[in-house]
Protein backbone atom coordinates (compact mmCIF):
# COMPACT_ATOMS: atom_id res chain seq x y z
CA UNK A 1 0.00 0.00 0.00
CA UNK A 2 1.45 3.38 -0.99
CA UNK A 3 1.71 5.83 1.81
CA UNK A 4 -1.20 8.28 2.21
CA UNK A 5 0.91 11.38 1.46
CA UNK A 6 2.03 9.88 -1.87
CA UNK A 7 -1.62 9.39 -2.86
CA UNK A 8 -2.39 12.99 -1.82
CA UNK A 9 0.56 14.28 -3.95
CA UNK A 10 -0.56 12.23 -6.95
CA UNK A 11 -4.16 13.55 -6.63
CA UNK A 12 -2.85 17.12 -6.32
CA UNK A 13 -0.58 16.66 -9.35
CA UNK A 14 -3.52 15.34 -11.43
CA UNK A 15 -5.71 18.30 -10.39
CA UNK A 16 -2.96 20.81 -11.29
CA UNK A 17 -2.33 19.08 -14.61
CA UNK A 18 -6.05 19.01 -15.47
CA UNK A 19 -6.31 22.71 -14.51
CA UNK A 20 -3.35 23.60 -16.72
CA UNK A 21 -4.71 21.66 -19.69
CA UNK A 22 -8.18 23.25 -19.39
CA UNK A 23 -6.60 26.74 -19.02
CA UNK A 24 -4.66 26.21 -22.26
CA UNK A 25 -7.79 24.99 -24.08
CA UNK A 26 -9.89 27.94 -22.84
CA UNK A 27 -7.24 30.49 -23.72
CA UNK A 28 -6.85 29.00 -27.24
CA UNK A 29 -10.59 29.13 -27.73
CA UNK A 30 -10.70 32.78 -26.58
CA UNK A 31 -7.84 33.63 -28.87
CA UNK A 32 -9.58 32.02 -31.78
CA UNK A 33 -12.84 33.83 -30.93
CA UNK A 34 -11.04 37.18 -30.67
CA UNK A 35 -9.32 36.55 -33.98
CA UNK A 36 -12.60 35.83 -35.68
CA UNK A 37 -14.04 39.14 -34.31
CA UNK A 38 -11.03 41.00 -35.55
CA UNK A 39 -11.54 39.57 -38.98
CA UNK A 40 -15.16 40.56 -39.03
CA UNK A 41 -14.74 44.04 -37.61
CA UNK A 42 -12.86 45.70 -40.45
CA UNK A 43 -15.34 44.61 -43.08
CA UNK A 44 -18.32 45.83 -41.09
CA UNK A 45 -16.81 49.17 -40.03
CA UNK A 46 -17.01 51.96 -42.66
CA UNK A 47 -14.17 53.86 -40.93
CA UNK A 48 -11.55 51.18 -41.22
CA UNK A 49 -12.58 49.44 -44.39
CA UNK A 50 -9.83 49.63 -46.93
CA UNK A 51 -12.47 49.27 -49.66
CA UNK A 52 -13.49 52.93 -49.41
CA UNK A 53 -9.94 53.96 -50.23
CA UNK A 54 -9.65 51.76 -53.30
CA UNK A 55 -9.75 53.51 -56.68
CA UNK A 56 -12.77 51.49 -57.85
CA UNK A 57 -14.95 52.97 -55.09
CA UNK A 58 -13.87 56.64 -55.60
CA UNK A 59 -16.85 58.82 -56.54
CA UNK A 60 -16.87 59.33 -60.31
CA UNK A 61 -15.82 62.80 -61.53
CA UNK A 62 -19.04 64.45 -62.70
CA UNK A 63 -19.16 64.83 -66.45
CA UNK A 64 -19.71 68.41 -67.63
CA UNK A 65 -23.33 69.35 -68.38
CA UNK A 66 -24.52 69.31 -71.95
CA UNK A 67 -26.19 72.71 -72.38
CA UNK A 68 -29.41 73.04 -74.33
CA UNK A 69 -29.03 74.32 -77.89
CA UNK A 70 -30.21 77.83 -78.78
CA UNK A 71 -33.00 76.60 -81.09
CA UNK A 72 -34.76 74.36 -78.58
CA UNK A 73 -34.41 76.79 -75.71
CA UNK A 74 -36.06 79.52 -77.79
CA UNK A 75 -39.20 77.45 -78.25
CA UNK A 76 -39.30 76.57 -74.56
CA UNK A 77 -38.66 80.13 -73.45
CA UNK A 78 -41.28 81.55 -75.77
CA UNK A 79 -43.84 79.50 -73.92
CA UNK A 80 -42.54 80.87 -70.63
CA UNK A 81 -42.72 84.44 -71.92
CA UNK A 82 -46.25 83.81 -73.11
CA UNK A 83 -47.17 82.62 -69.63
CA UNK A 84 -45.65 85.55 -67.76
CA UNK A 85 -46.86 88.34 -69.99
CA UNK A 86 -50.28 86.91 -70.68
CA UNK A 87 -51.78 89.58 -68.48
CA UNK A 88 -50.49 92.30 -70.77
CA UNK A 89 -51.44 90.48 -73.97
CA UNK A 90 -54.93 89.65 -72.71
CA UNK A 91 -55.48 93.22 -71.57
CA UNK A 92 -54.41 94.69 -74.90
CA UNK A 93 -56.36 92.21 -76.98
CA UNK A 94 -59.40 92.46 -74.71
CA UNK A 95 -59.51 96.19 -75.16
CA UNK A 96 -59.13 96.39 -78.91
CA UNK A 97 -61.41 93.44 -79.54
CA UNK A 98 -64.32 95.07 -77.76
CA UNK A 99 -67.53 95.99 -79.60
CA UNK A 100 -67.11 99.71 -79.47
CA UNK A 101 -63.77 101.35 -80.01
CA UNK A 102 -64.48 104.73 -78.44
CA UNK A 103 -62.21 107.31 -76.76
CA UNK A 104 -62.36 105.48 -73.41
CA UNK A 105 -61.24 102.24 -75.06
CA UNK A 106 -58.19 103.95 -76.54
CA UNK A 107 -57.38 105.61 -73.22
CA UNK A 108 -57.41 102.19 -71.53
CA UNK A 109 -55.26 100.76 -74.30
CA UNK A 110 -52.75 103.58 -73.90
CA UNK A 111 -52.62 103.26 -70.10
CA UNK A 112 -51.98 99.50 -70.35
CA UNK A 113 -49.09 100.07 -72.75
CA UNK A 114 -47.55 102.76 -70.55
CA UNK A 115 -47.87 100.33 -67.62
CA UNK A 116 -45.80 97.80 -69.57
CA UNK A 117 -42.89 100.29 -69.67
CA UNK A 118 -43.21 100.86 -73.40
CA UNK A 119 -42.56 104.56 -72.91
CA UNK A 120 -44.66 107.56 -73.88
CA UNK A 121 -43.29 108.07 -77.41
CA UNK A 122 -43.58 104.45 -78.61
CA UNK A 123 -47.00 104.16 -76.93
CA UNK A 124 -48.43 107.17 -78.80
CA UNK A 125 -47.03 105.78 -82.04
CA UNK A 126 -48.52 102.36 -81.47
CA UNK A 127 -51.93 103.67 -80.38
CA UNK A 128 -52.13 105.97 -83.38
CA UNK A 129 -51.24 103.24 -85.88
CA UNK A 130 -53.49 100.56 -84.37
CA UNK A 131 -56.33 103.04 -83.99
CA UNK A 132 -56.07 104.17 -87.60
CA UNK A 133 -56.14 100.60 -88.91
CA UNK A 134 -58.92 99.28 -86.71
CA UNK A 135 -61.16 102.32 -86.98
CA UNK A 136 -61.45 101.93 -90.72
CA UNK A 137 -64.23 99.39 -90.40
CA UNK A 138 -64.83 99.71 -86.65
CA UNK A 139 -65.69 96.02 -86.49
CA UNK A 140 -64.60 94.01 -83.46
CA UNK A 141 -62.60 91.12 -84.89
CA UNK A 142 -60.19 89.56 -82.39
CA UNK A 143 -58.09 87.89 -85.09
CA UNK A 144 -57.69 91.08 -87.05
CA UNK A 145 -56.94 93.06 -83.88
CA UNK A 146 -54.26 90.54 -82.96
CA UNK A 147 -52.74 90.70 -86.46
CA UNK A 148 -52.56 94.50 -86.42
CA UNK A 149 -51.15 94.61 -82.89
CA UNK A 150 -48.54 91.97 -83.76
CA UNK A 151 -47.37 93.84 -86.85
CA UNK A 152 -47.12 97.17 -85.02
CA UNK A 153 -45.30 95.71 -82.01
CA UNK A 154 -42.77 93.98 -84.27
CA UNK A 155 -42.17 97.28 -86.10
CA UNK A 156 -41.57 99.04 -82.78
CA UNK A 157 -39.16 96.31 -81.64
CA UNK A 158 -37.20 96.91 -84.86
CA UNK A 159 -36.46 93.60 -86.58
CA UNK A 160 -33.79 95.30 -88.73
CA UNK A 161 -31.30 95.62 -85.83
CA UNK A 162 -28.23 93.35 -85.87
CA UNK A 163 -28.54 91.27 -82.71
CA UNK A 164 -25.71 88.82 -83.26
CA UNK A 165 -23.15 88.58 -80.48
CA UNK A 166 -19.98 90.22 -81.80
CA UNK A 167 -17.25 87.60 -81.74
CA UNK A 168 -15.26 88.88 -84.71
CA UNK A 169 -11.83 88.58 -83.13
CA UNK A 170 -8.53 89.40 -84.76
CA UNK A 171 -6.53 86.53 -86.20
CA UNK A 172 -5.08 84.36 -83.42
CA UNK A 173 -6.84 86.26 -80.62
CA UNK A 174 -9.96 85.37 -78.65
CA UNK A 175 -13.13 87.43 -78.89
CA UNK A 176 -13.62 89.33 -75.62
CA UNK A 177 -17.06 89.97 -74.17
CA UNK A 178 -17.24 92.43 -71.27
CA UNK A 179 -20.38 92.23 -69.13
CA UNK A 180 -21.34 95.36 -67.18
CA UNK A 181 -24.31 96.57 -65.15
CA UNK A 182 -25.54 97.49 -61.69
CA UNK A 183 -25.18 94.87 -58.94
CA UNK A 184 -27.96 92.35 -58.71
CA UNK A 185 -29.08 92.73 -62.33
CA UNK A 186 -27.82 89.23 -63.12
CA UNK A 187 -24.32 89.73 -64.58
CA UNK A 188 -22.63 86.68 -63.04
CA UNK A 189 -25.60 84.45 -63.81
CA UNK A 190 -25.70 85.74 -67.38
CA UNK A 191 -21.96 85.17 -67.93
CA UNK A 192 -22.52 81.57 -66.79
CA UNK A 193 -25.54 81.11 -69.04
CA UNK A 194 -23.74 82.70 -71.99
CA UNK A 195 -20.79 80.33 -71.50
CA UNK A 196 -23.24 77.43 -71.77
CA UNK A 197 -24.78 78.86 -74.92
CA UNK A 198 -21.36 79.27 -76.55
CA UNK A 199 -20.21 75.80 -75.46
CA UNK A 200 -23.42 74.37 -76.97
CA UNK A 201 -22.35 76.03 -80.24
CA UNK A 202 -19.01 74.22 -80.05
CA UNK A 203 -16.90 77.22 -78.98
CA UNK A 204 -14.06 77.12 -76.46
CA UNK A 205 -14.59 79.59 -73.63
CA UNK A 206 -12.70 81.03 -70.65
CA UNK A 207 -14.28 83.04 -67.82
CA UNK A 208 -12.73 86.02 -66.02
CA UNK A 209 -14.12 86.81 -62.55
CA UNK A 210 -13.35 90.54 -62.40
CA UNK A 211 -16.14 91.09 -59.86
CA UNK A 212 -13.73 91.15 -56.93
CA UNK A 213 -16.05 93.31 -54.85
CA UNK A 214 -18.32 90.46 -53.82
CA UNK A 215 -16.36 87.42 -52.59
CA UNK A 216 -19.09 84.97 -53.56
CA UNK A 217 -19.24 86.26 -57.15
CA UNK A 218 -15.99 84.52 -58.20
CA UNK A 219 -17.10 81.32 -56.48
CA UNK A 220 -20.48 81.54 -58.20
CA UNK A 221 -18.84 82.07 -61.59
CA UNK A 222 -16.43 79.20 -61.08
CA UNK A 223 -19.36 76.90 -60.28
CA UNK A 224 -20.97 77.87 -63.58
CA UNK A 225 -17.65 77.26 -65.36
CA UNK A 226 -17.08 73.89 -63.70
CA UNK A 227 -20.54 72.69 -64.62
CA UNK A 228 -19.92 73.25 -68.27
CA UNK A 229 -16.22 72.30 -68.22
CA UNK A 230 -14.84 75.80 -68.75
CA UNK A 231 -11.85 77.37 -66.93
CA UNK A 232 -12.34 80.40 -64.65
CA UNK A 233 -9.56 82.89 -63.90
CA UNK A 234 -10.11 84.62 -60.56
CA UNK A 235 -8.28 86.89 -58.14
CA UNK A 236 -8.38 87.36 -54.39
CA UNK A 237 -11.28 89.22 -52.81
CA UNK A 238 -10.67 92.95 -53.18
CA UNK A 239 -8.03 92.43 -55.91
CA UNK A 240 -7.81 95.00 -58.69
CA UNK A 241 -10.60 94.00 -61.13
CA UNK A 242 -8.55 95.30 -64.05
CA UNK A 243 -5.64 92.98 -63.23
CA UNK A 244 -7.98 89.95 -63.02
CA UNK A 245 -9.49 90.93 -66.39
CA UNK A 246 -5.97 91.23 -67.84
CA UNK A 247 -4.94 87.83 -66.47
CA UNK A 248 -8.07 86.22 -67.86
CA UNK A 249 -7.60 87.64 -71.36
CA UNK A 250 -3.89 86.73 -71.26
CA UNK A 251 -4.81 83.15 -70.32
CA UNK A 252 -7.38 83.15 -73.13
CA UNK A 253 -4.73 84.28 -75.64
CA UNK A 254 -2.20 81.70 -74.43
CA UNK A 255 -4.70 78.83 -74.43
CA UNK A 256 -6.08 79.85 -77.80
CA UNK A 257 -9.75 79.85 -76.73
CA UNK A 258 -12.45 81.30 -78.99
CA UNK A 259 -14.11 83.57 -76.41
CA UNK A 260 -13.20 85.17 -73.07
CA UNK A 261 -16.20 86.34 -71.01
CA UNK A 262 -15.44 88.94 -68.30
CA UNK A 263 -17.79 89.47 -65.35
CA UNK A 264 -17.47 92.86 -63.59
CA UNK A 265 -18.75 94.35 -60.33
CA UNK A 266 -19.87 97.72 -61.72
CA UNK A 267 -20.85 99.29 -58.41
CA UNK A 268 -22.54 102.60 -59.15
CA UNK A 269 -20.87 104.68 -56.37
CA UNK A 270 -20.85 107.67 -58.66
CA UNK A 271 -20.39 108.31 -62.32
CA UNK A 272 -16.72 109.29 -62.33
CA UNK A 273 -15.79 106.34 -60.12
CA UNK A 274 -17.58 103.96 -62.46
CA UNK A 275 -15.98 105.61 -65.46
CA UNK A 276 -12.52 105.18 -63.88
CA UNK A 277 -13.10 101.52 -63.03
CA UNK A 278 -14.58 100.46 -66.37
CA UNK A 279 -12.13 102.67 -68.27
CA UNK A 280 -9.18 100.96 -66.59
CA UNK A 281 -10.61 97.49 -67.21
CA UNK A 282 -11.06 98.31 -70.89
CA UNK A 283 -7.58 99.77 -71.26
CA UNK A 284 -5.75 96.82 -69.72
CA UNK A 285 -7.82 94.21 -71.57
CA UNK A 286 -7.11 95.90 -74.88
CA UNK A 287 -3.38 95.60 -74.27
CA UNK A 288 -3.92 91.90 -74.99
CA UNK A 289 -6.96 91.70 -77.28
CA UNK A 290 -9.71 94.03 -78.55
CA UNK A 291 -13.07 93.91 -76.73
CA UNK A 292 -15.50 92.68 -79.37
CA UNK A 293 -18.73 93.13 -77.37
CA UNK A 294 -19.80 95.07 -74.26
CA UNK A 295 -23.06 93.75 -72.90
CA UNK A 296 -25.10 95.84 -70.48
CA UNK A 297 -27.31 93.91 -68.05
CA UNK A 298 -30.68 95.42 -67.27
CA UNK A 299 -33.23 93.99 -64.88
CA UNK A 300 -36.60 94.13 -66.66
CA UNK A 301 -38.46 94.49 -63.37
CA UNK A 302 -36.79 97.79 -62.42
CA UNK A 303 -38.56 99.91 -65.05
CA UNK A 304 -37.58 103.58 -65.22
CA UNK A 305 -34.85 103.10 -62.64
CA UNK A 306 -33.18 100.55 -64.89
CA UNK A 307 -33.39 102.98 -67.75
CA UNK A 308 -31.60 105.68 -65.76
CA UNK A 309 -28.82 103.20 -64.92
CA UNK A 310 -28.60 102.20 -68.56
CA UNK A 311 -28.07 105.82 -69.58
CA UNK A 312 -25.21 106.21 -67.10
CA UNK A 313 -23.47 103.03 -68.24
CA UNK A 314 -23.91 103.99 -71.87
CA UNK A 315 -22.25 107.32 -71.17
CA UNK A 316 -19.24 105.87 -69.34
CA UNK A 317 -18.56 102.88 -71.59
CA UNK A 318 -19.31 101.88 -75.17
CA UNK A 319 -22.25 99.49 -74.79
CA UNK A 320 -22.84 97.38 -77.91
CA UNK A 321 -25.64 95.09 -76.75
CA UNK A 322 -28.24 94.77 -74.01
CA UNK A 323 -29.24 91.71 -72.03
CA UNK A 324 -32.63 92.09 -70.40
CA UNK A 325 -32.80 89.78 -67.41
CA UNK A 326 -35.79 88.67 -65.35
CA UNK A 327 -38.29 89.10 -68.14
CA UNK A 328 -40.03 86.05 -66.71
CA UNK A 329 -42.63 87.03 -64.17
CA UNK A 330 -42.64 90.59 -65.51
CA UNK A 331 -45.47 92.18 -67.46
CA UNK A 332 -43.06 94.97 -68.38
CA UNK A 333 -41.81 93.67 -71.72
CA UNK A 334 -42.31 97.15 -73.20
CA UNK A 335 -38.94 98.14 -71.72
CA UNK A 336 -37.28 96.36 -74.68
CA UNK A 337 -38.56 99.03 -77.07
CA UNK A 338 -37.81 101.94 -74.78
CA UNK A 339 -34.26 100.95 -73.94
CA UNK A 340 -33.36 100.29 -77.57
CA UNK A 341 -34.68 103.68 -78.58
CA UNK A 342 -33.06 105.55 -75.72
CA UNK A 343 -29.63 104.01 -76.10
CA UNK A 344 -29.65 103.17 -79.80
CA UNK A 345 -28.33 99.70 -78.83
CA UNK A 346 -30.11 96.41 -79.65
CA UNK A 347 -31.39 93.95 -77.04
CA UNK A 348 -29.40 90.80 -77.88
CA UNK A 349 -30.45 88.34 -75.17
CA UNK A 350 -33.24 87.92 -72.67
CA UNK A 351 -33.09 86.13 -69.34
CA UNK A 352 -36.26 84.22 -68.64
CA UNK A 353 -35.55 82.42 -65.38
CA UNK A 354 -32.92 81.26 -62.93
CA UNK A 355 -32.30 77.93 -64.68
CA UNK A 356 -28.96 77.24 -66.35
CA UNK A 357 -30.36 77.41 -69.88
CA UNK A 358 -32.86 80.22 -69.31
CA UNK A 359 -31.11 82.71 -71.57
CA UNK A 360 -32.20 83.09 -75.17
CA UNK A 361 -31.05 85.12 -78.14
CA UNK A 362 -33.60 87.88 -78.74
CA UNK A 363 -35.63 88.16 -81.94
CA UNK A 364 -38.33 90.77 -82.56
CA UNK A 365 -40.98 88.39 -83.86
CA UNK A 366 -40.21 85.67 -81.30
CA UNK A 367 -40.55 88.23 -78.54
CA UNK A 368 -43.83 89.68 -79.83
CA UNK A 369 -45.31 86.23 -80.44
CA UNK A 370 -44.36 85.37 -76.88
CA UNK A 371 -46.02 88.55 -75.64
CA UNK A 372 -49.19 87.83 -77.57
CA UNK A 373 -49.18 84.19 -76.51
CA UNK A 374 -48.91 82.77 -80.05
Ligand SMILES: Nc1nc2c(ncn2[C@@H]2O[C@H](COP(=O)(O)OP(=O)(O)OP(=O)(O)O)[C@@H](O)[C@H]2O)c(=O)[nH]1
Nearest residue numbers: 183184185186187188189217325326351352353354
Ligand atom coordinates in the same frame (compact mmCIF):
# COMPACT_ATOMS: atom_id res chain seq x y z
N1 LIG B 1 -36.10 85.17 -62.40
C1 LIG B 1 -34.89 85.44 -62.88
N2 LIG B 1 -33.85 85.62 -62.01
C2 LIG B 1 -32.65 85.91 -62.53
C3 LIG B 1 -32.44 86.05 -63.93
N3 LIG B 1 -31.12 86.37 -64.11
C4 LIG B 1 -30.55 86.42 -62.88
N4 LIG B 1 -31.45 86.15 -61.92
C5 LIG B 1 -31.26 86.12 -60.46
O1 LIG B 1 -30.86 87.40 -60.01
C6 LIG B 1 -30.02 87.30 -58.88
C7 LIG B 1 -28.77 88.17 -59.05
O2 LIG B 1 -27.98 87.60 -60.06
P1 LIG B 1 -26.39 87.78 -60.13
O3 LIG B 1 -25.95 87.10 -61.37
O4 LIG B 1 -25.74 87.39 -58.86
O5 LIG B 1 -26.28 89.37 -60.26
P2 LIG B 1 -24.97 90.27 -60.42
O6 LIG B 1 -25.34 91.38 -61.33
O7 LIG B 1 -23.80 89.45 -60.84
O8 LIG B 1 -24.79 90.80 -58.94
P3 LIG B 1 -23.43 91.37 -58.25
O9 LIG B 1 -22.41 90.27 -58.32
O10 LIG B 1 -23.88 91.69 -56.85
O11 LIG B 1 -23.01 92.58 -59.02
C8 LIG B 1 -29.73 85.83 -58.71
O12 LIG B 1 -30.56 85.31 -57.71
C9 LIG B 1 -30.10 85.23 -60.06
O13 LIG B 1 -30.50 83.88 -59.98
C10 LIG B 1 -33.57 85.86 -64.82
O14 LIG B 1 -33.51 85.99 -66.04
N5 LIG B 1 -34.76 85.57 -64.23
